[in-house]
Amino acid sequence: RPAATPAVEFIDLAARDESFEEAFLAGMSRRDKAVPCRFLYDARGSALFDEICTLPEYYPTRTETRLLKARAGEIAAAAGPHAALVELGSGSSVKTRILLDRLDRPGAYMPVDVSRQHLRAAAARIAADYPGLRVVALCADYAAPFDLPHTEGRRIGFFPGSTIGNLSRAEAKALLGAWRVRLGPGGLMLVGVDLKKNPAMLEAAYDDAAGVTEAFIKNILARANAELRGDFDLARFDYEARWNPEAGRVEMHLVARGAQRARAGGRVFSFADGERIHVENSHKYGLEEFAALARAAGFSSKARYTDEGRLFSLHLLEA
Numbered sequence: 001r002p003a004a005t006p007a008v009e010f011i012d013l014a015a016r017d018e019s020f021e022e023a024f025l026a027g028m029s030r031r032d033k034a035v036p037c038r039f040l041y042d043a044r045g046s047a048l049f050d051e052i053c054t055l056p057e058y059y060p061t062r063t064e065t066r067l068l069k070a071r072a073g074e075i076a077a078a079a080g081p082h083a084a085l086v087e088l089g090s091g092s093s094v095k096t097r098i099l100l101d102r103l104d105r106p107g108a109y110m111p112v113d114v115s116r117q118h119l120r121a122a123a124a125r126i127a128a129d130y131p132g133l134r135v136v137a138l139c140a141d142y143a144a145p146f147d148l149p150h151t152e153g154r155r156i157g158f159f160p161g162s163t164i165g166n167l168s169r170a171e172a173k174a175l176l177g178a179w180r181v182r183l184g185p186g187g188l189m190l191v192g193v194d195l196k197k198n199p200a201m202l203e204a205a206y207d208d209a210a211g212v213t214e215a216f217i218k219n220i221l222a223r224a225n226a227e228l229r230g231d232f233d234l235a236r237f238d239y240e241a242r243w244n245p246e247a248g249r250v251e252m253h254l255v256a257r258g259a260q261r262a263r264a265g266g267r268v269f270s271f272a273d274g275e276r277i278h279v280e281n282s283h284k285y286g287l288e289e290f291a292a293l294a295r296a297a298g299f300s301s302k303a304r305y306t307d308e309g310r311l312f313s314l315h316l317l318e319a
């Protein structure tokens with residue numbers, strides 16, 4: 001038996017693995033067709049997203065990573081000794097490690113994710129590389145109500161990548177409010193938030209020259225073809241990423257080129273020429289705007305960090 005397999009505590013909070021079929025068919029039956037963006041991340045979608053993060057036009061990942069590296073010391077000092085790091089969504093553990101490397105004798109690492117597989121893999125990698133660190137994997141929807149296990153030291157929630165941008169402003173406020181309560185008095189929350197900037201730069205970030213983002217968004221139809229016996233003709237949908245100034249977000253759509261029908265899950269869907277499928281929103285904030293949203297959710301804003309180009313921000317909030 002492998003001598004050095006560190007134990008990971010796994011707590012299953014019975015998050016039901018949501019069915020793609022149910023969500024896809026419901027979304028495509030609406031008058032305004034839409035598919036929830038969390039279904040973009042199957043194996044191929046996750047690989048495409050990792051590729052997006054390395055694209056020249058997609059500044060968020062490298063800007064946030066640089067910011068974290070520059071500020072990890074200050075953040076660790078604010079957290080103090082024995083802090084329990086709670087991560088919302090356990091994507092690439094690259095950013096997590098930047099914090100873990102700086103925290104003073106962290107009391108625990110607790111990734112929260114609905115995907116059992118990703119969660120197990122991410123937790124096991126951290127446990128293997130940080131011997132002696134208590135790792136508690138929580139299989140749960142971070143937007144649903146659940147209790148965190150008891151830990152010593154301050155809790156610090158970590159929500160990087162501007163994932164909060166997928167939520168509407170009202171949803172983001174509700175999520176922050178729930179986490180303020182969950183982290184408890186004195187708890188900290190570190191949130192990565194993409195900033196508003198000129199529309200050309202935003203639209204380029206979501207419609208790169210190499211076409212990786214287009215493939216990522218179209219993958220939702222490829223997935224329907226593969227998993228729901230679908231026959232969407234991907235070549236007959238155009239990809240569009242558009243800055244909506246009123247809503248303060250980049251909206252990603254697939255647009256039918258020519259009237260057409262497609263089947264999936266035993267159903268037939270008709271498209272008028274130019275009809276859209278709304279696949280993703282990416283909300284952007286002003287520095288003050290996000291701090292105000294966090295305050296409206298009951299947090300106090302302890303610090304905001306941004307890069308010289310004011311592209312991206314990290315908000316350190318206190319419960």
Ligand code: AVJ
Nearest residue numbers: 052161162163165166213282
């Ligand atoms: C993972 C939601 C932060 O909105 O920038 C990137 C997803 N979609 N390119 C973002 C995404 C297309 C990304 N988030």
